[in-house]
Amino acid sequence: EVQLVESGGALVQPGGSLRLSCAASGFTFSIYAMTWVRQAPGKGLEWVSAAGGSGSSTFYADSVKGRFTVSRDNSKNMLYLQLNSLRAEDTAVYYCVKFRGSPNYYNYHMDVWGNGTTVTVSS
C-alpha cells in the first residue's frame, strides 16, 4: 500500500524555523517527483514546493522562495521541507504528496496524499 506519513509540525514563533519530514512507503520513491501542498485554516489548497526524483530539480512558490528548502533522501525514502523565517501566514496543514504523470513535469498530477502535519506560527 502506498503511504505517506508527515511529521515535524509544531507551534513556532514568528521568525523561527522548522523541518517537516515525510516518510514514504509502498512505491519506488526515487523515481517519483514529490511535492508539498499546504492548507491554511478554513482556506483552500496552495502548492508550496516540489522536488524531482533525484532531488536535483527543485521548485518553489513565490510565497516561500528563499525561506523554504525542499530536499529528499532516496536511501531512506524521505522527503523534507525546511521552513525558515516563518510568518503567521505560513500557519497551515502541510501535506506531502506524490506526483505522477507524463514525462513533462508541468502535467504531473498529485495522486497520493499524506494526512498532513500542522504548523502554527504564533507568538
Next chain:
Amino acid sequence: QFVLTQPPSVSGAPGQTVTISCSGSSSNIGSGYDVNWYQQLPGAAPKILIYVNTNRPSGVPDRFSGSKSGTSASLAITGLQAEDEAEYYCQSYDSSRSGWVFGGGTKLTVL
C-alpha cells in the same frame, strides 16, 4: 487571489446533476496544461478525483466526469449522493508563475 476561478459553492438534491466550473487563462489551462480535480471530504486530506482532464482513477465512480475546453474545465457529478458532500478543487500548471496552481475550491452541498 487564486489563479483558477471556481464558484464558492454549488448544491443539488440527491439524484440530480451538478457541474463545477474552473476558469483559467492563457498561462495555464489555455496553454494546454492538464487539469486535475481533487475531492476533500470534511476533516480529511484531499484525494485525486479526475486526472489529465477526463480520467478517473480506479475506485472513483463513473458518476464523476471531467472536461476541458479553451481556458476552462468542468467537473460534472451525476446522480448526486449524500456522500458526495465535500470540497472540490481544480488544479493545473501556470507558466507565468512557474508552478502548480489550484482553484479556490467549491463546496458541494447535497440538499
